[in-house]
Amino acid sequence: MAPEEEEELVRGARAGRREDFEALVRRHHVQVLRLCISLLAVREKGEDAAQEVFLKAYRSLDRFQGDASFSTWLYRIATNHCLDILRKEARRRTESWEELVERDGEALHRLLASPAPSDALEASDLAARVLSHLPEDYRLILTLREAEGLSYQEIAEVLSCSLDSVKARLRRAREALQERLRHFSGPGGV
Amino acid sequence: MENDDILRRKIARALFRPPSVSPSEAFVRRVMAVLPPEEAPLPAAFPFLRWLAPALSLAALTLVLAWPGGAGPLSAEALILADGADERRSAWAFEREEPAAGDLLAFVLEEP
Numbered sequence: 001m002a003p004e005e006e007e008e009l010v011r012g013a014r015a016g017r018r019e020d021f022e023a024l025v026r027r028h029h030v031q032v033l034r035l036c037i038s039l040l041a042v043r044e045k046g047e048d049a050a051q052e053v054f055l056k057a058y059r060s061l062d063r064f065q066g067d068a069s070f071s072t073w074l075y076r077i078a079t080n081h082c083l084d085i086l087r088k089e090a091r092r093r094t095e096s097w098e099e100l101v102e103r104d105g106e107a108l109h110r111l112l113a114s115p116a117p118s119d120a121l122e123a124s125d126l127a128a129r130v131l132s133h134l135p136e137d138y139r140l141i142l143t144l145r146e147a148e149g150l151s152y153q154e155i156a157e158v159l160s161c162s163l164d165s166v167k168a169r170l171r172r173a174r175e176a177l178q179e180r181l182r183h184f185s186g187p188g189g190v
Numbered sequence: 191m192e193n194d195d196i197l198r199r200k201i202a203r204a205l206f207r208p209p210s211v212s213p214s215e216a217f218v219r220r221v222m223a224v225l226p227p228e229e230a231p232l233p234a235a236f237p238f239l240r241w242l243a244p245a246l247s248l249a250a251l252t253l254v255l256a257w258p259g260g261a262g263p264l265s266a267e268a269l270i271l272a273d274g275a276d277e278r279r280s281a282w283a284f285e286r287e288e289p290a291a292g293d294l295l296a297f298v299l300e301e302p
Binding site for chain 1: 194198200201202203204205206207208209211212214217218220221222224226243289295
């Protein structure tokens with residue numbers, strides 16, 4: 001879709017034309033769904049969050065300035081919404097890192113040693129539990145980079161920060177995660 | 191110790207797998223179904239209705255808040271203890287609530 005066409009749809013949606021907003025949802029829902037599912041790690045939660053994101057976007061169309069692209073603006077709403085959910089979940093988390101290691105240390109070692117990504121539900125659940133021990137902003141920036149494949153520039157636009165800040169945050173997030181997982185990545189595992 | 195770059199790639203592969211998501215008309219319909227209903231457009235001949243109702247409400251609220259409010263009637267004890275400067279208020283209070291003979295007698299008996 002050409003940028004002019006998208007601008008026209010945004011103008012139409014702001015003027016109250018629901019069919020224009022529907023075209024925007026159809027155009028962007030895969031990206032938003034993927035980001036929400038990646039961040040929240042559970043498909044159903046991700047789908048509910050993505051629906052909320054579009055509802056928030058519809059209610060905030062008047063505030064869309066057009067300084068960034070519509071997709072970047074949607075990404076911002078999605079990241080903020082998912083961060084809120086992750087923070088609430090972190091407050092409710094009951095499993096400590098030590099408990100996770102004791103219960104699933106071997107599985108974690110196998111997950112990291114596997115040459116191909118596993119689609120098994122257990123692997124996905126374990127990955128989500130490991131990531132839940134990271135600060136939410138680290139988890140967000142790592143997901144944007146590693147799962148979504150966004151460039152540093154794109155991440156800077158989504159998070160409304162500088163390129164240097166993106167690099168620094170990514171480095172800290174990677175160090176924090178590597179520190180936790182270093183013991184599980186070697187040949188001997190735990 | 192393992193090279194950090196290899197470890198980084200291992201972690202990314204294991205923990206950050208992009209989920210498979212395909213276009214879904216069902217999702218689009220679900221989103222459209224939860225959008226708030228369209229507002230009925232106001233007749234073009236009366237565009238001032240958009241601001242008239244809130245303006246009138248605000249004016250009414252301002253009047254209510256600015257109106258001098260009267261205090262309620264004073265109690266018999268408060269009137270007896272008062273120095274009698276506010277005669278208008280005492281008169282108003284007694285108009286509505288005459289002290290009973292027993293109340294006055296009790297007051298006299300309590301005097302030292």
